Amino acid sequence: MADLDDLIAQVEDEGLRSQLKARIDLLTRQMKFGLVFERHLPESIRAFNAIPRVGDTVQLRADTAGGDEYFVERLTKRRAHLVSTTTGESLDVTPRQLVVVKRFGDPAFPALRPLGEVRRHPDRPSHPVICGENFHTLQLLRYLYRGCVDCIYIDPPYNTGAADWKYNNRYVDEADRWRHSKWLSFMEKRLSVAKDLLSPTGVIVVTIDEHEIHHLGVLLEQIFVGYLIHTVTIVHNPKGTGKYNFSRVNEYAVFCIPDTGDNVIQGLPTDEADVLTGKRTVIHQDQAEDDDDPGDDSDVEELVDADEAADWPFPTDERDDWELRHARRRGGESSYRHQRPNSFYAIYVNPTSGRIERIGDSLALDDVADMNEVDGLVPVWPIDKEGNERCWRLIPSSMRQLLDEGRMVLGQPSSDGRSWTINLWYPKTKRKKYKTVWWSTQHDAGTHGTTMLHRLLEQRNAFPFPKSLYAVRDTLLTVVRDRPDALILDFFAGSGTTLHATALINAIDDGNRRCILVSNNEVDAKMTRKLLAKNHLPGDEHYERHGIFHSATKPRVEASITGIAPSGAPVEGKYPDGRPLADGFEENVDFFELVYLDKDDVRDGTQFAAIEPSIWLMAGGVGRRNVSDPAKAYEIADNSNYAVLFNRSKFATFKRALAGRSDVSHVFLVTDSEADYAAMCSRLPDGLTTSMLYRDYLGNFRINTVEAYR
Ligand SMILES: C[S@@+](CC[C@H](N)C(=O)[O-])C[C@H]1O[C@@H](n2cnc3c(N)ncnc32)[C@H](O)[C@@H]1O
Incomplete structure (x- = not known):
């Protein structure tokens, strides 16, 4: 004032x-109504990869509690002469002892430095896992994915007073009397950027316990105007905890759901409804091998157009109660021949009449599928495009019954006319609204969080309080069950449970959901003391490898996707449906570190290589990243779906080259002129997603400024 x-x-x-x-x-x-709190200054960034220069603001690397800031007055290879920005006192140290600090308002130029990958399937998009301060990573993600994210799931520090989080590089503990307002400032900034990432039907879920639930509720109401706020109680610790009065067994998941006038949360199939109330303990498990199990039904593109399917086997006015599903099992779970040997048999098709004539008998496991015609009928086997032997949804006797009832529908033939997709008419699955109290043994964070992590990393206490894998899976399913291509984000990733849960969901229905994880690389206070005593400083490899990202997030993601533990042994144990953890998942992951580029390098265009991973992610992270050469007129990525035009004068040649690459969906045009960009876009074919890249890239990737913060 x-x-x-x-x-x-x-x-x-x-x-x-x-x-x-x-x-x-x-x-x-x-009087103000709503949450009134002291808005603390935004945090500063400690940019370990930046080389200190005269005029920079710096801190001492060893000062892990944040500490004083200094101005670099003189600098040689061996000596840095510093002046404290608060006391004016001077100090001489070696440059190695320093870390550059970007304060709020100093523009910073972020880039993603690759840190490795996991490749398990050539055709699936990649999950990006980013090591970085989430506020700045969110600002970069806002450029890449504004309005695109279907579900944000976060489990932020609960602010218990046990120094479980840092603000401006300092732990916030019980003694900090600004504890609550610092937490609210910290969350407000991140949630405001996160909101911009949500799609019009995107949902954000924040888990929390009693320490901040009430403050969080009011904060969410202030930020998420136009959203409905629902709170689900999850019993995550059935044993109970708490010193006085009550034994607490639950925490909360607060959902902010856009108020579209309709259900955004699609409801739970009735056959799973008991799971979340603990009456049944298994979700998605195929209950009866070889039974009439509807299984999954995701790959809608290949289904026959229901309205064109002739001869409905039900009265016309019941049309809305029926739907077509694939006859072949498609999910990763229980869909392979060896898992259901009785459901591997031929369905015989008459190629002339286009009718299904009869159903063969199950084939013994060691017999080979016979592709030859029998009496002029072509056998169709449940073999997928990659040649994997899968199985039909039903055993032969049940399939024959459906054939008799006219519930089998033959789809389009393959190009060689030797195979067809086959669909089945099913009564539509009924859905029930989710209840707001979930009590399931699968949500026990001890067994399915801590013990699961122990199995994956072969190490106790690798990370404190990971969530139950199945609690995260069930939370995500409320939003992405019917969104097989959903984009999911967790920017407080911790041990990476959210990506593991996403892979588990994809395996159920062969979905292509992608999950972006962000975690910092905090080293806990006890380990920090030990490392400093040995003269390992923040920024050193020896120090950083003990941080959360390098010791928990990355190895957990690697172990869950590959099925191989850090020692090289297969991960022990099974998922509830019997699938071994050692199978891993057919998913791809790219690990990155958020680094800050030097402004001068960015301006002269030499940093395109550093920016390319971001561009690749923006285009969907498909295939493999290119290493483009900005000295060329243009580049069309060999193994991905994006192209970059560097030299505007070669637009015509670029356009001709694009015509030969129907797989390219994203085009980046380098120009500083909005008018020029619009003119080029108008000449490109419809259906391409275009983006303008400024010649010096500054306009694209500037963060940490007042504008970026808004
Ligand atoms: C409660 S844990 C999340 C646990 C996670 N749900 C799991 O199942 O493993 C919160 C995580 O957020 C990370 N974190 C805290 N502040 C952060 C920040 N500013 N940027 C990025 N990550 C942060 C912490 O390192 C911690 O690992």
Whole structure:
């Protein structure tokens, strides 16, 4: 307020001055409704990869509690002469002892430095896993995925007072009397950026316990205007905890759901409804081998158009109660021949009449599928495009019954006319609304969080309080069950449970959901003391490898996707449906570190290589990243779906080259002129997603500024 009084005092017109003063007095006397808290300054960034220069603001690397900031006054290879920005005292140290600090308002240029990958399937998009401060990573993600994210799931620090999080590089503990307002400032900034990432039907879920639930609720109401807020109670610790009065067994998942006037949460299939109330303990498990199990039904593109399927086997007015599903099992779970040997048999098709004539018998496991015609009928086997032997949804006797009832529908033939997709008519699955209290043994964070992590990493206490894998799976399913291509984000990733749960869901229905994880690389206080005592400083490899990202997030993601533990042994144990953890998942992952580029390098265009991973992610992370050469006129990625035009004068050649690459979906045009960009876009074929890249890239990737913060 003192600032405002000073400003008003400078107004020369006396009348205007007193009017302004009166208005402001009125405003300050009005009661505020809602959450009132001290907004703390945004955090500063410690940019370990930046080389200190004269004029920079720096801190001492060994000062892990944040510490004083200094101005670099003189610098040689061996000596840095510093002046404290608060006391004015000077200090001489070696440059190696310093870390550059970017304060709020200093623009920073982020890039993603690759840290490795896991490749298990050539055709699936990649899950990006980013090591970085989430506020700045979110600002980069906002550029890449504004309005695209279907589900944000976060499990932020609960602010228990046990120094479980840092603000401005300092732990916030019980003694900090600004504890709550710092937490709210920290969350407000991140949630405001996160909101911009959500698609129009995107949902954010924040888990929390009683320490901050009430503050969080009001904060979410303030930020997520136009959203409905629902709170689900999850019993995550059935044993109970708490010193006085009650034994607490639950925490909360607060859902912010856009108020579209319709259900965004699609409801739980009735056959799974008991799971979340603990009456049944297994979800998605195929209950009866060889039974009439509807299984999954995701790959809708290949289904026959229901309205064109002739001869409905039900009265016309019942049309809305029926749907077509694939006859072949498609999910990763229980869909292979060896898992259901009785459901591997031929379905015989008459190629002339286009009718299914009869159902063969199950084939013994060691017999080979016979592709030859029998009596002029072509056998169709449940073999997928990659040649994997899968199985039909039903055993032969049940399939024959459906054939008799006219519930089998033959789809389009393959190009060689030797195979067809086959669909089955099923009564539509009924859905029930989710209840707001979930009590399931699968949500026990001890067994399915800590013990699961122990199995994956072969190490106890690798990470404190990971979530139950199945609690995260069930939470995500409320939003992405019917969104097989959903984009999911967790920017407080911790041990990476959210990506593991996403892979598990994809395996159920062969979905292509992608999950972006972000975690910092915090080293806990005890380990920090030990490392400093051995002279390992933040930024050193020896120090950083003990941080959360390198010791928990990355190895957990690797072990869950590959099925191989860090020692090289197969991961022990099974998922509830019997699938071994050692199978891993057919998913791809790319690991990155958020680094800050030097402004001068960015400006002269030499940093395109550093920016390319971001561009690749923006285009969907498909195939493999290119290493483009900005000295060329243009590049069309060999093994991915994006192209970049560097030299505007070669637009015509670029356009011709694009015509030969129907797989390219994203085009980046380098120009500083909006008009030029619009003109080029108007000449490109419809259906391409285009983006403008400024020649110096500064306009694209500037973060940490007042504008970026808004
Ligand atoms: C409660 S844990 C999440 C646990 C996770 N759900 C799991 O199942 O493993 C919160 C995580 O957020 C990370 N974190 C805290 N502040 C962060 C920040 N500013 N940027 C990135 N990550 C942060 C912490 O390192 C911690 O691992």
